[in-house]
Amino acid sequence: MENKQLLHLVFGGELTSPDSTEFVDPGKLHVVGIYPNYAEALKAWRGVTGATVDNAHMRYFIVHMHRMLDPAKGEK
Secondary structure: OOOOOOOEEEEEEEEOOOOOOOEOOHHHOEEEEEEOOHHHHHHHHHHHHHHOOOOOOEEEEEEEHHHHHOOOOOOO
């Protein structure tokens, strides 16, 4: 059986404060990429977060795009 494609977006940037999700400049967001499953997205996320660990204002996120494309299914 084939693995189901569940797209995930990894992106991030500098936040206005470490406890916020508001970006300083949305025009400068770093789009790491779109991945076919959560495992690949997590691998990419770990790579970029490890590279920016010294900057508390830098934050990266994983967005479950497949949930937005078909919200009725709500699969992980």
